[in-house]
Amino acid sequence: MEAKILSILTGLRPEFDFTRSKDFIEDGMLDSFDIAALVVELDETYAISIDGVDIVPENFASLEAIKNLLVKNGARP
Amino acid sequence: MNFRFSGRKISGILTVLPANEVPFEAEIANYSVSPAKSMKLKLAMGYNKHRIVAGDVCASDLCVFGLEHLFAEGLLKKEDIDALVLVTQSPDHFMPATSNIIQGRLGLKQDVLCLDISQGCAGYEIGLLEAFLLLGQESIHKVVLLNADVLSRKVSRRDRNSFPLIGDGASITVLEGGAADSEIYANVKMDGSRADALIIPAGGFRCPSSPETGAMVEDENGNLRAKDHLVMQGDAVFNFVQVEVPPMIESLLRSAGLPPDAVDYFMFHQPNRFMLHKLADKMKVGHDRMPANIVENFGNASSVTVPLAMTFNLGDRLTRERLKICMAGFGVGLTWSSVLMDVGPLEFCGMIDYA
Numbered sequence: 114m115e116a117k118i119l120s121i122l123t124g125l126r127p128e129f130d131f132t133r134s135k136d137f138i139e140d141g142m143l144d145s146f147d148i149a150a151l152v153v154e155l156d157e158t159y160a161i162s163i164d165g166v167d168i169v170p171e172n173f174a175s176l177e178a179i180k181n182l183l184v185k186n187g188a189r190p
Numbered sequence: 191m192n193f194r195f196s197g198r199k200i201s202g203i204l205t206v207l208p209a210n211e212v213p214f215e216a217e218i219a220n221y222s223v224s225p226a227k228s229m230k231l232k233l234a235m236g237y238n239k240h241r242i243v244a245g246d247v248c249a250s251d252l253c254v255f256g257l258e259h260l261f262a263e264g265l266l267k268k269e270d271i272d273a274l275v276l277v278t279q280s281p282d283h284f285m286p287a288t289s290n291i292i293q294g295r296l297g298l299k300q301d302v303l304c305l306d307i308s309q310g311c312a313g314y315e316i317g318l319l320e321a322f323l324l325l326g327q328e329s330i331h332k333v334v335l336l337n338a339d340v341l342s343r344k345v346s347r348r349d350r351n352s353f354p355l356i357g358d359g360a361s362i363t364v365l366e367g368g369a370a371d372s373e374i375y376a377n378v379k380m381d382g383s384r385a386d387a388l389i390i391p392a393g394g395f396r397c398p399s400s401p402e403t404g405a406m407v408e409d410e411n412g413n414l415r416a417k418d419h420l421v422m423q424g425d426a427v428f429n430f431v432q433v434e435v436p437p438m439i440e441s442l443l444r445s446a447g448l449p450p451d452a453v454d455y456f457m458f459h460q461p462n463r464f465m466l467h468k469l470a471d472k473m474k475v476g477h478d479r480m481p482a483n484i485v486e487n488f489g490n491a492s493s494v495t496v497p498l499a500m501t502f503n504l505g506d507r508l509t510r511e512r513l514k515i516c517m518a519g520f521g522v523g524l525t526w527s528s529v530l531m532d533v534g535p536l537e538f539c540g541m542i543d544y545a
Contacts, residue, residue, distance in 0.1 A: 125230070144411055145425050146227075146350075150234040150463050165432030165468035170425070 114183065114190040115176050121154050131176070138170045148173050155179075159188035192445050193376040199368025200531075202538040203508075204263060205501045206256040207488060209543040210244045212325035214354055221350040222412030228350070233235040236463025236482065237354045240489025242342035247544070249338035250291050252360035256545050257334070258297055265538045266364060268296065270328040273303040275320050277313035277337045277493050277520065280344065281306060282438060292336070302332070305518075310388070310457045311521025313337055313493030314361075315529045317374050318517075321365040327453045339492040344390055346406070346415035354424050355462055357489020360544075361497035364537075374531040375446045377438055381524045387426045388522040405486045431465055431520050436472050439518060441527045446486040453530070454513040455504065459520055460484035460495035493519060499532070501541045508534040 122131045122143075129142045137143045143151070151173065152163050163186045172182045218228045231237065239374065243252075256361070260266040276289040283291075289304035303324065309316045312507055314337055321333040338360035345356045358419045376410065392403035403417040415421060416441045435458075443450060458466060473480075484495050493496035496517050500508060512534045520526040 145428075146231050146234070153234045153464065162468070162471035165465075165472050165526045166429070168432070168468070169429060 114180055114188070116121075117159075118155075118176055118179050121151065121158065123149055125154070134175075136174045138174045142181065143173055155188075159161060159183055161187045191289060191378050192441075193238070193310070193319060193322075193378070194445075195374040195376070197367055197370045198322050198325050198365060198401055199364050199372060200365040200533055201259075202262060202362075202536050203254050203497050203501055203514050204362045204538060205494065205498045205541045205543050206252045206362070207241045207498075208243045208252075208358050209545040211241055213239045217354065220353070222414075223350065223484060230398055231350070231354070232323065234464055235355070235410070236486040238486040240355070240357045240485075241359060241394045241491075242356065242489065243340045243358045247340060248278070248360075249278045249280050249340055250282050250288050250359065252340070252358075252544050253292050253336045253338050253362070254295050256360055256362045256542065257292070258539075259395065259542055260362065263444075264450075266334070267508060268298055270335050270485065271298055271302060271331045273305070273321070273324050273333040274298070274313075275305045275307065275317055275333060275335050277309050277335070278309045278315040279308060279310045279338055279492060280338075280340045289336070290519050292312060308493045309523070309525060310339070310524065311495075312519030312525040312527040314459075314496040315376065315517055315527035316378065316525070317493065318350065318363070318365070318529050319378065319527070321363075322374065325365060325367060328522075331366060333365045335365060336374065337361045337363070337493040337497065339494060344420050345414070346356060346419040348406070348414035349359060349419065351411070351413055351424050355485050355490045357485070357491040357494075359491035359498065361492040361494045361501075363497060364511055372527065372532055373446070375442055376527070376529045377442045378527045379434070379438065379525070384524045387423045387430065387524060389418070390418070390420050407523065416440055427461075427521065429525055431461070432468060432472065434526050435469055435518060435520055438526055438528055439473060439516065442516065442530050446530050448530070449478070452514060453516045454479070456480040456516045456518070457496050458518045459493075461497060462490070462491055462523070489525070492521075498541075505539045505541070508536045510535055510537040
């Protein structure tokens with residue numbers, strides 16, 4: 114699951130190396146529009162709909178946080 | 191706060207849109223991000239094109255144009271209008287009220303109540319509520335509800351947070367007495383402690399416009415705007431909508447004693463496609479029953495988006511059928527509001543261009 118998330122993130126912001134950051138938000142790698150675009154791709158990839166109340170920056174701050182968010186919203190690895 | 195009415199109906203809806211249509215691609219160069227990123231934003235949010243006024247067109251111009259069309263087509267008589275309620279965030283002047291200006295320009299009778307309401311995205315439901323209350327008076331038989339905004343004039347063209355989605359327009363909704371067995375349910379909530387989430391900081395009495403408030407300043411995301419421009423905390427507004435709107439609709443349906451499946455359409459305010467799809471999914475409502483196609487075709491013209499969603503998606507159908515519609519608005523204030531009622535068959539339900 115992490116490899117797939119990383120691939121989507123890199124496709125979204127190819128100028129960044131997401132493996133070298135501990136906090137994508139703090140490091141300025143994802144803004145709110147990136148998060149919206151990311152949610153659309155994650156929803157399609159995992160055939161889920163991430164709950165709107167979960168779409169807050171802290172849930173997109175790291176690979177682990179995104180993985181936890183996906184699992185919470187019914188995604189299967 | 192819950193409201194309940196009976197014996198009232200909508201008899202016609204007309205929306206008026208500026209003929210000036212601008213494609214999203216034509217504005218990409220204004221934004222600080224790369225064209226590739228802008229195109230991803232377009233896909234996620236549903237940005238495509240928007241209608242914005244050219245030059246110094248005001249809210250009253252759109253309303254007068256639409257009302258004159260209705261008079262000319264014989265769909266509304268001047269002498270029948272007992273109250274003119276205008277909901278706008280972009281009045282022609284601080285004073286007098288724009289509804290008075292419209293009354294004067296059209297030569298309507300003096301025996302009429304003109305009323306401006308300062309509301310935005312939730313303003314269609316607030317306006318309906320006011321109209322339903324006025325129809326409780328013996329002297330008021332017909333209310334014309336006007337929703338109009340030209341907020342593109344107050345949004346920086348270099349603000350990718352707000353300019354791609356902004357739209358201008360007006361709607362005219364005629365309301366009058368209806369069948370006594372037709373129940374209408376409404377719900378309104380306000381939270382002024384979050385008023386800064388959507389605001390035009392300067393230009394009022396708190397912070398009058400000056401050369402300083404007109405100076406463009408770059409924010410942390412590279413958007414350029416002045417204090418005289420509209421500023422939106424997009425994250426806060428998104429979260430507010432996702433948290434507050436579903437329980438409001440649940441409460442509304444509960445007070446009406448109806449399951450979600452009893453509603454034909456959920457006609458909600460249209461901030462962007464992404465936000466509406468998330469709401470629909472949360473509420474387990476099919477996307478076909480909650481249209482999200484207004485921003486991509488016309489932009490978000492504040493309180494006009496709900497009547498526009500009806501004229502654009504259901505226009506002819508609403509002149510023939512009666513549909514149970516749940517309307518909802520959410521935004522500036524913060525305010526969130528909803529109305530559940532039967533709509534149709536209407537005497538008119540259409541759209542015209544202002545040129």
